[in-house]
Amino acid sequence: MRLEPIAAPSLARRLGLPALALAATVLVASALAMLAGADPLATLGLILQGAVGSKFAALETLNRATPLIFTGLAVAVAFRAKLWNIGAEAQLYAGALLTVVVGTQAGLPGPLALPLMAGAAVLAGALVLLGPVLLKTRMGVDEVVTTLLLNFIMALLISYLLEGPLKDPMGMGWPKSPALPRDARLPRLAEGLRLHWGFALALICAAGIWLMQTRTTLGYEIRAVGLSPQAARFAGIPVGRVLVKTALISGGLAALAGFSEVAGLKGNLTADLSPGFGYTGIIVAMLALLHPLGVVVSALFVAGIFVGADSMSRAAGVPTYIADMLLATALLFMVLALLLTRMRVVRG
Template identity: 55%
Template sequence: MRLERRPHRPLVLVVLAPIVAIVAALLISGGLIALDGANVLDAYWQILVGAFGTRLGITETLTRATPLMLTGLAAAVAFRARLWNIGAEGQFYIGAIAVTAVASTLFAGWPPHLIIPASLAVGALGGMLLLLLPLALRLRFGVDEVVTSLLLNFIVILFVSMMIEGPLKDPLAFGWPQSVPVPTDAMLPKLVDRTRLHIGLVIALVAAIVIWLVQSRTVFGLQSRAAGLSPPAAIFAGVPLGRTLVVVACISGGLAGLAGAVEVIGVKGYVTTDLSPGYGYSGIIVAMLANLHPLGVIAAALFTAIMFVGSDSMSRALGVPSYIADVTVALSLLTMLISIFFTQYRIRR
């Protein structure tokens, strides 16, 4: 028995890979649920009911999926060009603190139709600049961006903590470590009244469509794919590799920074060090489940959000720990990597 690389990846295997991965992850998680003494089918039914059974559940699922779509797109864009952006969590936070700083000071008093797009642009710009630093170290000195972008996450968290304990501390928070709130005029409009669902969902969906069109219909999209498939071959074919990676970094970091800005002016209204429950890291899982396809990111983000929101309902109904959602999402990444492997290789006798 030996492994043989496929001459090309069959479309049916590419489509089935994420489905098989999710089913396998659910089966393994089901075993853990059964060990806890709960009925597996009842547990998964409670997850669906919690995510879609009520108006609140539906809107909370979509609200949770919004930043996951943006961070998933950030990872997908970078990974397709073989730029290993593991720093989306830090870019998320730098976008969040940047939009809070400018919206509460420089942009204060601006009308909503100006302050909202300006704030989103500042958040995206913060994420761009943060990712350009690891890329510059890679292009200039050959430093692995996996390490630098990952370590920057922790540096940014400490920076955000310093800002909300210092210059941006809310004096009316009774000592609670949070930033000053952004002006009411800077908050994103709600899609559904008396819920947290905001127009950021539309922004994320439009971003996914635009990224798909750019990657599939433009010269830059072809260049970024070529850079990911084989950098030496791309250079030989005349692709400006450095310039292409800079643009990819701007898009990827900008999307992650935009996710942080959207979460602040769409949901929270201020920044805390627990603003993100791991959106940047979960975005990597979302991108892999989507097989790095921008439109697939939408479905993968919805699946991840369903698990996170529905697991709380399952925990209340059956007493199963809600951490099973984290286990399932993590398992889906592992099973997806195995599925991708077998779309590229086959077993031969």
């Protein structure tokens, strides 16, 4: 057996295969639910209900999707240039850190507080990715390794800061930062609605990135560098500089996830701020085929599965790990489906 490229895949192939992938995912999920001793259809129903079954559930899904949109965009932007940023987690924490540091400064003028915090966060996230990208363009160091390892360095740094200089004196000994003052919190989108402006900012960012990629020379350069660095260099595109710009945008976006979680939801910084949003962002971006608007959709899908599985597990007693397995199978089937839209298997 081998693969042969298909010159122009048919519409049926392009739509049918992803649908098939989704169906296969549901099948695997059902099998898993049965293994856990539950009724598969009921389990899936409960997940769906838990994700979008009520206003509360739907808002919870949107809240959970917000950081995933940011990290998904961060990964999508970088991967477009074939810059393998695996460090959105570190950039997220860098953003969260600066959000708290700036936001808790005394005498910060009210209306300026949030923009200053966001700006500092973006800068911090961008700088965290700047090191790896410079090492890559200057010395050929593999950014997969450096960005991945920075995640652990950043996690340890945050732990240290929360036990030391950043520790909340009123925190009863818990490792957490002081809370942000009222002026430094992202307001809710509407009174009484448990959804903050971070979600709107995420949507704006997605639209902005989409415009950047399709309408600007930088977007064109990023795509050229990603598809063929050799041809890009020959055509006079400054490959190294484009990669640096990409990294700054990507790191900044991931940092906004941290900003939005701290200023919009949690109000302070703890070491468990992110349950792996940075890593899940990779799944989000891949499912979206790196399309910035697709990132919004796939972030909602992924968040829905997480939130739904949480509530299902409370009701049906099936472990929430089913959510991780679901996402993993969804990703694998989707990647396979995408491969098969462009390639056909031939015998011999």
